[in-house]
Amino acid sequence: MIKHVSCIFLIVLFFSCNSSEKTEKKVTIVDGAERYDVYQGSEMAILMRGMHAFNLELKKEVQSGTITTEFPEEFLKIHTAEFSEAKSRNKTFDHYSGQFIEAQKLVFAEDSIVPLSERYNTAINLCITCHQTECTGPIPKIKKLLIK
Ligand code: HEC
Structure with missing residues (x-):
């Protein structure tokens, strides 16, 4: 008789702002x-990953010229x-989070005369600007969001 065996392995990788990709604490x-x-992290880290995932989708929309989403509250x-x-507000x-939020909102502004891809890149560049001040690890990943 075969007994159902289920095993659980937990692999925890190093996690920090100082190195890219592999940095996520991954279980x-x-x-x-x-x-x-399963990725674990602080509320801020989880929010950041969500912001990354959202902008990855948004990039495709911006490139196609039509946005179907709204600014995520x-x-x-x-x-x-x-x-x-070890991190704190x-x-x-x-300062940078305020600037970033304003720039991200402008991507969805219908009455702007600034081209959509330019407004999108401005928001992404603000992700990078803030990261340069204290969390450089994810920068290479964030740069891939930019529209060339
Ligand atoms: C105002 C500063 C600031 C802005 C703007 C900002 N970040 Fe971050 N980001 C941080 C800080 C600080 C952390 C580390 C949070 C923590 O470890 O609690 C972080 C963490 C991350 C991480 C790593 C999350 C993890 O798994 O540990 C990613 C990816 C990331 N940000 C992407 C982005 C993207 C994409 C944007 C723009 C859409 C952005 N960030 C905007 C400051 C910022």
Whole structure:
């Protein structure tokens, strides 16, 4: 008689702002034949990943010339979300997060005379500007969001 065996492996990779890609604290759960990748992180890190995923989709829309989405109110959590250990909210962060939110909203402004792709790149460049101040690891990943 074969007994159903399910095993769970936890693989935790290093996590920090200092290196790219591999930096995510990744927990891989293997349950029988199923494999789940679970990413853990602070509220801010989770929000950031959401912002990255959203802009990856938005990039395609901007390139096709029509936007079907709206500014995600969820992004406003950047003003309150909790950080990972060793990081905290400071004046520089608040300054750049304000600028970023304004720029991201402008991507959805219907009455703008500035070309859509330019407004989109302005928002992404503000992700990069803030990251240059204290969290350089994800920069290569963020740069891929830019429309060349
Ligand atoms: C105002 C500064 C600021 C802006 C703007 C900003 N980030 Fe971040 N980002 C951070 C900080 C600080 C962290 C680290 C958060 C933590 O570890 O709690 C971070 C973390 C990340 C991470 C790593 C998340 C993880 O898994 O640990 C990614 C990816 C990221 N940001 C992408 C983006 C993208 C894409 C944008 C723009 C759409 C953006 N960020 C805008 C400051 C910023």
